[in-house]
Amino acid sequence: MKHCLIIDDQDQKDQIALLESESLRLGFPITGHFFNITEPDLLYREIMDGKPVDLIDVDKVIEKLKIKYINNQFDLIACDYQYDDKIIDGLKLIQFLKENNFKGKKMPYLIYSNDHEEVKDKLQGEVRQHIDDKNTLMTFLESYFDSKPDAVIERTSYYNSIIEFLKKNKTPLSIKLDSKLREYPEKKFNNIFPRFKDKTLLELANMIQKSSAESDDFESEFLERSVAHFIFLEK
Amino acid sequence: MIIINPSDPSIKFLNKIIETAKRTISCEIDKVMPEKYKTTLDLINSSHKSKTLLFLGHGFSEGLYGGCYVAEGKQVLLRKDKGEVLFKDKKVILFSCRSSEFIATFSETFEVAIGFGDIKTTKEDLTSKHDKKKYRDLNSIRIFRESLVNLFISSFVESNEMNYTFLEYYNSLKLRINKCICKFSLSEDPNERLAGELMFELKKEMILVGNSNALFNDSQK
Numbered sequence: 306m307k308h309c310l311i312i313d314d315q316d317q318k319d320q321i322a323l324l325e326s327e328s329l330r331l332g333f334p335i336t337g338h339f340f341n342i343t344e345p346d347l348l349y350r351e352i353m354d355g356k357p358v359d360l361i362d363v364d365k366v367i368e369k370l371k372i373k374y375i376n377n378q379f380d381l382i383a384c385d386y387q388y389d390d391k392i393i394d395g396l397k398l399i400q401f402l403k404e405n406n407f408k409g410k411k412m413p414y415l416i417y418s419n420d421h422e423e424v425k426d427k428l429q430g431e432v433r434q435h436i437d438d439k440n441t442l443m444t445f446l447e448s449y450f451d452s453k454p455d456a457v458i459e460r461t462s463y464y465n466s467i468i469e470f471l472k473k474n475k476t477p478l479s480i481k482l483d484s485k486l487r488e489y490p491e492k493k494f495n496n497i498f499p500r501f502k503d504k505t506l507l508e509l510a511n512m513i514q515k516s517s518a519e520s521d522d523f524e525s526e527f528l529e530r531s532v533a534h535f536i537f538l539e540k
Numbered sequence: 541m542i543i544i545n546p547s548d549p550s551i552k553f554l555n556k557i558i559e560t561a562k563r564t565i566s567c568e569i570d571k572v573m574p575e576k577y578k579t580t581l582d583l584i585n586s587s588h589k590s591k592t593l594l595f596l597g598h599g600f601s602e603g604l605y606g607g608c609y610v611a612e613g614k615q616v617l618l619r620k621d622k623g624e625v626l627f628k629d630k631k632v633i634l635f636s637c638r639s640s641e642f643i644a645t646f647s648e649t650f651e652v653a654i655g656f657g658d659i660k661t662t663k664e665d666l667t668s669k670h671d672k673k674k675y676r677d678l679n680s681i682r683i684f685r686e687s688l689v690n691l692f693i694s695s696f697v698e699s700n701e702m703n704y705t706f707l708e709y710y711n712s713l714k715l716r717i718n719k720c721i722c723k724f725s726l727s728e729d730p731n732e733r734l735a736g737e738l739m740f741e742l743k744k745e746m747i748l749v750g751n752s753n754a755l756f757n758d759s760q761k
Contacts, residue, residue, distance in 0.1 A: 533718030
Protein backbone atom coordinates (compact mmCIF):
# COMPACT_ATOMS: atom_id res chain seq x y z
CA MET A 306 0.00 0.00 0.00
CA LYS A 307 1.41 3.39 -1.06
CA HIS A 308 0.47 6.74 0.40
CA CYS A 309 0.32 10.01 -1.50
CA LEU A 310 -0.23 13.44 0.04
CA ILE A 311 -1.97 15.94 -2.21
CA ILE A 312 -1.64 19.64 -1.40
CA ASP A 313 -4.11 21.95 -3.10
CA ASP A 314 -6.40 24.88 -2.34
CA GLN A 315 -9.37 23.15 -4.03
CA ASP A 316 -11.05 20.01 -2.80
CA GLN A 317 -9.48 16.94 -4.47
CA LYS A 318 -12.02 14.36 -3.31
CA ASP A 319 -12.88 13.27 -6.85
CA GLN A 320 -9.29 12.92 -7.97
CA ILE A 321 -8.41 11.01 -4.79
CA ALA A 322 -11.36 8.65 -5.32
CA LEU A 323 -10.14 8.02 -8.89
CA LEU A 324 -6.56 7.56 -7.70
CA GLU A 325 -7.64 4.99 -5.14
CA SER A 326 -10.03 3.04 -7.36
CA GLU A 327 -7.77 3.00 -10.43
CA SER A 328 -4.67 2.01 -8.45
CA LEU A 329 -6.67 -0.74 -6.76
CA ARG A 330 -7.90 -2.00 -10.14
CA LEU A 331 -4.28 -2.18 -11.29
CA GLY A 332 -3.32 -4.16 -8.19
CA PHE A 333 -1.12 -1.31 -6.94
CA PRO A 334 -3.17 0.28 -4.15
CA ILE A 335 -2.49 3.92 -3.31
CA THR A 336 -4.19 5.87 -0.53
CA GLY A 337 -4.60 9.60 -1.07
CA HIS A 338 -4.42 12.16 1.75
CA PHE A 339 -5.65 15.68 1.10
CA PHE A 340 -4.30 18.84 2.69
CA ASN A 341 -6.01 22.16 2.00
CA ILE A 342 -3.37 24.87 2.00
CA THR A 343 -5.86 27.76 2.21
CA GLU A 344 -7.73 26.78 5.35
CA PRO A 345 -8.45 29.90 7.42
CA ASP A 346 -5.97 29.02 10.17
CA LEU A 347 -3.15 28.94 7.60
CA LEU A 348 -3.69 32.48 6.32
CA TYR A 349 -2.61 35.93 7.38
CA ARG A 350 -4.05 39.26 6.25
CA GLU A 351 -2.12 42.05 4.53
CA ILE A 352 -3.07 45.28 2.87
CA MET A 353 -2.11 45.26 -0.79
CA ASP A 354 -2.97 48.16 -3.09
CA GLY A 355 -5.13 49.51 -0.31
CA LYS A 356 -7.18 46.33 -0.01
CA PRO A 357 -7.04 43.56 2.61
CA VAL A 358 -5.71 40.32 1.10
CA ASP A 359 -5.46 36.84 2.66
CA LEU A 360 -2.08 35.19 2.06
CA ILE A 361 -0.73 31.72 2.84
CA ASP A 362 1.52 31.62 5.90
CA VAL A 363 4.07 28.94 4.99
CA ASP A 364 5.36 28.67 8.56
CA LYS A 365 1.87 27.76 9.72
CA VAL A 366 1.55 25.33 6.82
CA ILE A 367 4.67 23.41 7.79
CA GLU A 368 3.70 23.43 11.45
CA LYS A 369 0.25 22.03 10.70
CA LEU A 370 1.58 19.45 8.25
CA LYS A 371 4.09 18.21 10.83
CA ILE A 372 1.45 17.89 13.54
CA LYS A 373 -1.29 16.44 11.37
CA TYR A 374 0.93 13.82 9.74
CA ILE A 375 3.27 13.00 12.61
CA ASN A 376 2.33 9.31 12.41
CA ASN A 377 2.19 9.14 8.61
CA GLN A 378 4.88 8.65 6.03
CA PHE A 379 4.27 9.15 2.32
CA ASP A 380 5.67 7.66 -0.85
CA LEU A 381 4.99 10.85 -2.79
CA ILE A 382 3.83 14.42 -2.24
CA ALA A 383 1.92 16.05 -5.11
CA CYS A 384 1.30 19.81 -5.09
CA ASP A 385 -0.81 22.03 -7.24
CA TYR A 386 1.13 24.83 -8.96
CA GLN A 387 -1.33 27.71 -8.70
CA TYR A 388 -3.00 28.72 -5.48
CA ASP A 389 -5.33 31.56 -4.78
CA ASP A 390 -2.39 33.51 -3.38
CA LYS A 391 -0.33 36.39 -4.67
CA ILE A 392 3.00 35.15 -3.31
CA ILE A 393 3.11 31.39 -2.89
CA ASP A 394 2.98 28.94 -5.80
CA GLY A 395 3.67 25.18 -5.93
CA LEU A 396 7.37 25.61 -6.72
CA LYS A 397 7.92 27.91 -3.76
CA LEU A 398 5.96 25.58 -1.52
CA ILE A 399 8.07 22.56 -2.53
CA GLN A 400 11.25 24.53 -1.98
CA PHE A 401 10.00 25.47 1.46
CA LEU A 402 8.97 21.90 2.38
CA LYS A 403 12.33 20.55 1.25
CA GLU A 404 14.26 23.22 3.11
CA ASN A 405 12.34 22.26 6.24
CA ASN A 406 13.06 18.57 5.62
CA PHE A 407 9.37 17.70 5.71
CA LYS A 408 9.22 13.89 5.60
CA GLY A 409 12.91 13.52 4.81
CA LYS A 410 15.39 14.38 2.11
CA LYS A 411 14.48 11.43 -0.10
CA MET A 412 10.78 12.32 -0.36
CA PRO A 413 9.79 12.69 -4.03
CA TYR A 414 7.60 15.63 -5.10
CA LEU A 415 5.35 16.13 -8.12
CA ILE A 416 3.80 19.34 -9.28
CA TYR A 417 0.60 19.35 -11.36
CA SER A 418 -0.81 22.25 -13.30
CA ASN A 419 -3.06 23.23 -16.18
CA ASP A 420 -0.07 25.29 -17.29
CA HIS A 421 2.44 22.51 -16.84
CA GLU A 422 4.36 23.55 -19.97
CA GLU A 423 4.75 27.01 -18.50
CA VAL A 424 6.11 25.51 -15.25
CA LYS A 425 8.53 23.35 -17.21
CA ASP A 426 9.68 26.42 -19.18
CA LYS A 427 10.27 28.25 -15.93
CA LEU A 428 12.41 25.42 -14.53
CA GLN A 429 14.28 24.97 -17.81
CA GLY A 430 14.90 28.70 -17.92
CA GLU A 431 16.71 28.46 -14.60
CA VAL A 432 18.91 25.66 -15.96
CA ARG A 433 19.66 27.65 -19.13
CA GLN A 434 20.88 30.57 -17.07
CA HIS A 435 23.68 28.41 -15.67
CA ILE A 436 24.45 26.18 -18.64
CA ASP A 437 27.29 28.29 -20.01
CA ASP A 438 28.78 29.28 -16.68
CA LYS A 439 31.41 26.70 -15.76
CA ASN A 440 31.84 28.24 -12.33
CA THR A 441 28.26 27.83 -11.18
CA LEU A 442 26.86 24.98 -13.30
CA MET A 443 27.99 22.07 -11.11
CA THR A 444 26.95 23.75 -7.86
CA PHE A 445 23.61 24.60 -9.42
CA LEU A 446 23.00 21.06 -10.65
CA GLU A 447 24.12 19.47 -7.37
CA SER A 448 21.61 21.48 -5.41
CA TYR A 449 18.88 21.53 -8.05
CA PHE A 450 16.77 18.69 -6.67
CA ASP A 451 17.21 19.95 -3.11
CA SER A 452 14.58 22.53 -3.91
CA LYS A 453 12.79 21.44 -7.07
CA PRO A 454 10.08 18.88 -7.89
CA ASP A 455 11.00 15.50 -9.36
CA ALA A 456 8.46 15.91 -12.16
CA VAL A 457 5.91 18.34 -13.56
CA ILE A 458 2.66 16.85 -14.86
CA GLU A 459 -0.56 17.93 -16.49
CA ARG A 460 -3.43 18.59 -14.13
CA THR A 461 -6.07 16.70 -16.15
CA SER A 462 -6.30 13.14 -14.78
CA TYR A 463 -3.13 13.73 -12.76
CA TYR A 464 -4.03 10.69 -10.68
CA ASN A 465 -2.84 8.53 -13.60
CA SER A 466 0.53 10.25 -13.58
CA ILE A 467 0.81 9.65 -9.84
CA ILE A 468 0.20 5.93 -10.37
CA GLU A 469 2.74 5.83 -13.21
CA PHE A 470 5.30 7.74 -11.17
CA LEU A 471 4.96 5.48 -8.14
CA LYS A 472 5.10 2.35 -10.29
CA LYS A 473 8.25 3.53 -12.02
CA ASN A 474 10.02 5.00 -8.98
CA LYS A 475 10.40 2.53 -6.14
CA THR A 476 10.01 3.94 -2.66
CA PRO A 477 13.45 4.14 -0.98
CA LEU A 478 13.97 1.60 1.80
CA SER A 479 14.52 4.31 4.41
CA ILE A 480 11.07 5.77 3.67
CA LYS A 481 9.51 2.30 3.93
CA LEU A 482 11.21 1.72 7.28
CA ASP A 483 10.19 5.16 8.53
CA SER A 484 6.61 4.42 7.48
CA LYS A 485 6.54 1.00 9.15
CA LEU A 486 7.90 2.37 12.44
CA ARG A 487 5.17 5.02 12.49
CA GLU A 488 2.54 2.28 12.52
CA TYR A 489 3.47 1.58 16.15
CA PRO A 490 4.61 5.02 17.34
CA GLU A 491 4.33 4.42 21.09
CA LYS A 492 5.97 0.98 21.17
CA LYS A 493 9.49 0.89 22.52
CA PHE A 494 12.59 -0.53 20.89
CA ASN A 495 13.90 -3.32 23.04
CA ASN A 496 16.24 -5.28 20.86
CA ILE A 497 20.01 -5.69 21.12
CA PHE A 498 21.38 -2.31 20.13
CA PRO A 499 22.02 -0.58 23.47
CA ARG A 500 22.26 2.93 22.05
CA PHE A 501 18.62 2.85 20.95
CA LYS A 502 17.14 0.87 23.83
CA ASP A 503 13.80 2.23 25.09
CA LYS A 504 13.43 4.78 22.31
CA THR A 505 9.90 4.85 20.91
CA LEU A 506 9.44 3.78 17.32
CA LEU A 507 8.26 7.30 16.57
CA GLU A 508 11.58 8.70 17.85
CA LEU A 509 13.41 6.22 15.63
CA ALA A 510 11.26 7.15 12.62
CA ASN A 511 12.00 10.84 13.21
CA MET A 512 15.70 10.04 13.46
CA ILE A 513 15.59 8.17 10.12
CA GLN A 514 13.76 11.10 8.55
CA LYS A 515 16.52 13.50 9.61
CA SER A 516 19.02 11.20 7.90
CA SER A 517 22.17 11.36 10.05
CA ALA A 518 25.18 9.09 10.64
CA GLU A 519 23.27 7.69 13.61
CA SER A 520 20.26 6.76 11.51
CA ASP A 521 22.55 5.24 8.87
CA ASP A 522 23.99 3.01 11.57
CA PHE A 523 20.53 1.97 12.73
CA GLU A 524 19.32 1.25 9.19
CA SER A 525 22.41 -0.85 8.40
CA GLU A 526 21.95 -2.88 11.57
CA PHE A 527 18.26 -3.31 10.81
CA LEU A 528 19.06 -4.64 7.35
CA GLU A 529 21.84 -6.94 8.50
CA ARG A 530 19.64 -8.54 11.14
CA SER A 531 16.67 -8.87 8.82
CA VAL A 532 18.79 -10.62 6.21
CA ALA A 533 20.26 -12.90 8.90
CA HIS A 534 16.76 -13.69 10.11
CA PHE A 535 15.65 -14.77 6.64
CA ILE A 536 18.56 -17.16 6.10
CA PHE A 537 18.53 -20.74 7.25
CA LEU A 538 21.94 -22.10 8.20
CA GLU A 539 22.92 -25.70 8.74
CA LYS A 540 24.55 -26.28 12.13
CA MET B 541 47.02 -23.03 7.34
CA ILE B 542 49.15 -22.41 10.39
CA ILE B 543 47.43 -22.15 13.75
CA ILE B 544 49.33 -20.36 16.49
CA ASN B 545 47.96 -21.26 19.86
CA PRO B 546 49.62 -19.96 23.02
CA SER B 547 49.81 -22.24 26.01
CA ASP B 548 47.46 -20.53 28.42
CA PRO B 549 44.79 -22.19 30.61
CA SER B 550 42.45 -19.21 30.25
CA ILE B 551 41.97 -19.95 26.53
CA LYS B 552 41.35 -23.65 26.88
CA PHE B 553 37.89 -23.14 25.40
CA LEU B 554 39.55 -22.47 22.02
CA ASN B 555 40.77 -26.07 21.88
CA LYS B 556 37.48 -27.00 20.23
CA ILE B 557 38.49 -24.87 17.24
CA ILE B 558 41.86 -26.59 17.03
CA GLU B 559 40.30 -30.05 17.24
CA THR B 560 37.93 -29.18 14.39
CA ALA B 561 40.76 -27.72 12.33
CA LYS B 562 42.80 -30.91 12.72
CA ARG B 563 39.90 -32.97 11.40
CA THR B 564 38.89 -30.75 8.51
CA ILE B 565 41.81 -28.83 7.19
CA SER B 566 45.45 -29.33 6.33
CA CYS B 567 47.12 -27.38 9.08
CA GLU B 568 50.14 -27.05 11.26
CA ILE B 569 49.54 -26.30 14.93
CA ASP B 570 52.13 -24.34 16.83
CA LYS B 571 51.73 -24.52 20.58
CA VAL B 572 53.40 -21.35 21.79
CA MET B 573 55.45 -21.56 24.99
CA PRO B 574 57.31 -18.57 26.42
CA GLU B 575 60.58 -20.50 26.38
CA LYS B 576 60.32 -21.18 22.66
CA TYR B 577 59.06 -17.88 21.25
CA LYS B 578 61.86 -17.87 18.74
CA THR B 579 60.57 -21.09 17.19
CA THR B 580 57.10 -19.57 16.81
CA LEU B 581 58.42 -16.32 15.36
CA ASP B 582 60.64 -18.25 12.94
CA LEU B 583 57.65 -20.32 11.88
CA ILE B 584 55.62 -17.20 11.13
CA ASN B 585 58.54 -15.66 9.32
CA SER B 586 59.22 -18.67 7.13
CA SER B 587 55.57 -19.46 6.38
CA HIS B 588 54.58 -19.27 2.74
CA LYS B 589 52.52 -16.21 1.76
CA SER B 590 49.71 -18.41 0.49
CA LYS B 591 49.19 -19.91 3.95
CA THR B 592 46.68 -18.38 6.30
CA LEU B 593 47.96 -17.67 9.80
CA LEU B 594 45.32 -18.07 12.47
CA PHE B 595 46.24 -16.74 15.90
CA LEU B 596 44.09 -18.06 18.75
CA GLY B 597 45.09 -16.33 21.96
CA HIS B 598 45.13 -13.17 24.02
CA GLY B 599 46.02 -9.84 22.54
CA PHE B 600 46.08 -6.13 23.23
CA SER B 601 46.05 -3.00 21.10
CA GLU B 602 49.82 -3.04 20.69
CA GLY B 603 50.54 -6.70 20.23
CA LEU B 604 49.90 -10.37 20.86
CA TYR B 605 50.52 -12.44 23.94
CA GLY B 606 52.25 -15.78 23.84
CA GLY B 607 52.10 -18.39 26.60
CA CYS B 608 51.45 -17.72 30.21
CA TYR B 609 53.42 -18.52 33.35
CA VAL B 610 51.21 -18.67 36.41
CA ALA B 611 53.62 -16.56 38.42
CA GLU B 612 54.49 -14.02 35.76
CA GLY B 613 51.21 -13.78 33.88
CA LYS B 614 50.89 -13.26 30.16
CA GLN B 615 54.08 -12.77 28.17
CA VAL B 616 54.23 -10.60 25.05
CA LEU B 617 54.96 -12.61 21.91
CA LEU B 618 55.29 -9.72 19.51
CA ARG B 619 54.59 -6.03 19.07
CA LYS B 620 54.10 -3.80 16.03
CA ASP B 621 57.82 -3.59 15.09
CA LYS B 622 58.11 -7.38 14.81
CA GLY B 623 54.62 -7.68 13.37
CA GLU B 624 55.53 -5.38 10.49
CA VAL B 625 58.31 -7.76 9.48
CA LEU B 626 56.68 -11.11 10.23
CA PHE B 627 53.25 -10.37 8.78
CA LYS B 628 54.53 -8.67 5.63
CA ASP B 629 52.21 -9.72 2.76
CA LYS B 630 50.71 -12.51 4.86
CA LYS B 631 47.10 -13.64 5.24
CA VAL B 632 46.26 -13.32 8.91
CA ILE B 633 43.32 -13.88 11.25
CA LEU B 634 43.98 -12.62 14.76
CA PHE B 635 41.26 -14.07 16.97
CA SER B 636 42.39 -12.07 19.97
CA CYS B 637 41.31 -9.07 22.01
CA ARG B 638 41.76 -5.65 20.40
CA SER B 639 43.54 -7.10 17.39
CA SER B 640 41.53 -4.69 15.22
CA GLU B 641 43.41 -1.78 16.83
CA PHE B 642 46.70 -3.66 16.53
CA ILE B 643 46.14 -4.40 12.84
CA ALA B 644 45.05 -0.80 12.15
CA THR B 645 48.47 0.54 13.21
CA PHE B 646 50.19 -1.20 10.28
CA SER B 647 47.32 -2.36 8.09
CA GLU B 648 49.22 -1.83 4.83
CA THR B 649 51.65 -4.59 5.85
CA PHE B 650 49.24 -7.49 5.46
CA GLU B 651 48.08 -9.17 2.29
CA VAL B 652 44.78 -9.45 4.14
CA ALA B 653 43.86 -9.46 7.83
CA ILE B 654 40.86 -9.93 10.07
CA GLY B 655 40.81 -8.51 13.58
CA PHE B 656 38.45 -8.16 16.51
CA GLY B 657 37.72 -5.70 19.31
CA ASP B 658 37.20 -6.69 22.92
CA ILE B 659 36.34 -10.38 23.14
CA LYS B 660 35.02 -10.72 26.67
CA THR B 661 35.39 -14.42 27.26
CA THR B 662 36.82 -14.49 30.80
CA LYS B 663 36.35 -12.62 34.06
CA GLU B 664 39.75 -10.95 33.46
CA ASP B 665 38.45 -9.39 30.25
CA LEU B 666 35.94 -7.35 32.25
CA THR B 667 38.09 -4.32 32.92
CA SER B 668 35.60 -1.50 33.44
CA LYS B 669 33.46 -1.14 36.56
CA HIS B 670 30.40 -1.02 34.36
CA ASP B 671 31.21 -4.39 32.75
CA LYS B 672 32.12 -6.01 36.05
CA LYS B 673 28.70 -5.07 37.39
CA LYS B 674 26.76 -5.86 34.25
CA TYR B 675 28.27 -9.32 33.73
CA ARG B 676 28.80 -10.22 37.39
CA ASP B 677 26.78 -13.39 36.82
CA LEU B 678 29.42 -15.04 34.66
CA ASN B 679 26.81 -17.20 32.93
CA SER B 680 26.39 -14.57 30.25
CA ILE B 681 30.13 -14.69 29.55
CA ARG B 682 29.99 -18.47 29.37
CA ILE B 683 27.04 -18.42 26.94
CA PHE B 684 28.82 -15.82 24.80
CA ARG B 685 32.05 -17.82 24.77
CA GLU B 686 30.38 -21.08 23.79
CA SER B 687 28.27 -19.46 21.08
CA LEU B 688 31.26 -17.61 19.69
CA VAL B 689 33.41 -20.74 19.47
CA ASN B 690 30.56 -22.69 17.84
CA LEU B 691 29.86 -20.09 15.21
CA PHE B 692 33.56 -19.56 14.60
CA ILE B 693 33.90 -23.28 13.93
CA SER B 694 30.86 -23.37 11.65
CA SER B 695 32.17 -20.53 9.48
CA PHE B 696 35.66 -22.00 9.57
CA VAL B 697 34.44 -25.37 8.27
CA GLU B 698 32.11 -23.79 5.72
CA SER B 699 34.84 -21.50 4.38
CA ASN B 700 37.17 -24.43 3.98
CA GLU B 701 34.61 -26.65 2.26
CA MET B 702 33.37 -23.90 -0.05
CA ASN B 703 36.85 -22.55 -0.80
CA TYR B 704 35.82 -19.09 0.36
CA THR B 705 37.73 -15.86 0.00
CA PHE B 706 38.50 -13.80 3.10
CA LEU B 707 35.52 -11.58 2.34
CA GLU B 708 33.20 -14.57 2.11
CA TYR B 709 34.61 -15.96 5.34
CA TYR B 710 34.18 -12.58 7.05
CA ASN B 711 30.58 -12.30 5.79
CA SER B 712 29.84 -15.86 6.87
CA LEU B 713 31.09 -15.05 10.37
CA LYS B 714 29.04 -11.87 10.51
CA LEU B 715 25.93 -13.66 9.32
CA ARG B 716 26.26 -16.21 12.10
CA ILE B 717 26.87 -13.48 14.67
CA ASN B 718 23.74 -11.67 13.44
CA LYS B 719 21.69 -14.85 13.66
CA CYS B 720 22.96 -15.34 17.19
CA ILE B 721 22.01 -11.75 18.12
CA CYS B 722 18.54 -12.32 16.61
CA LYS B 723 18.12 -15.50 18.65
CA PHE B 724 19.30 -13.98 21.92
CA SER B 725 17.24 -10.83 21.43
CA LEU B 726 14.10 -12.96 21.65
CA SER B 727 15.25 -14.89 24.70
CA GLU B 728 13.61 -14.46 28.07
CA ASP B 729 16.83 -15.49 29.79
CA PRO B 730 18.59 -12.24 30.84
CA ASN B 731 21.97 -13.95 30.52
CA GLU B 732 21.31 -14.81 26.90
CA ARG B 733 20.32 -11.21 26.23
CA LEU B 734 23.55 -10.03 27.82
CA ALA B 735 25.47 -12.56 25.74
CA GLY B 736 23.69 -11.05 22.72
CA GLU B 737 24.98 -7.62 23.68
CA LEU B 738 28.53 -8.98 23.91
CA MET B 739 28.07 -10.50 20.47
CA PHE B 740 26.81 -7.15 19.18
CA GLU B 741 29.90 -5.35 20.57
CA LEU B 742 32.14 -7.96 18.98
CA LYS B 743 30.50 -7.54 15.60
CA LYS B 744 30.77 -3.75 15.70
CA GLU B 745 34.52 -3.92 16.18
CA MET B 746 35.41 -6.62 13.65
CA ILE B 747 37.58 -5.47 10.76
CA LEU B 748 38.75 -6.83 7.44
CA VAL B 749 41.65 -5.05 5.71
CA GLY B 750 43.68 -5.73 2.57
CA ASN B 751 42.96 -8.03 -0.32
CA SER B 752 39.55 -9.42 0.60
CA ASN B 753 39.57 -11.68 -2.49
CA ALA B 754 42.50 -13.70 -1.13
CA LEU B 755 41.60 -17.33 -0.48
CA PHE B 756 40.79 -18.33 3.09
CA ASN B 757 42.63 -21.60 2.74
CA ASP B 758 45.34 -22.45 0.26
CA SER B 759 45.37 -26.23 0.50
CA GLN B 760 42.39 -28.37 1.35
CA LYS B 761 42.57 -31.69 3.06
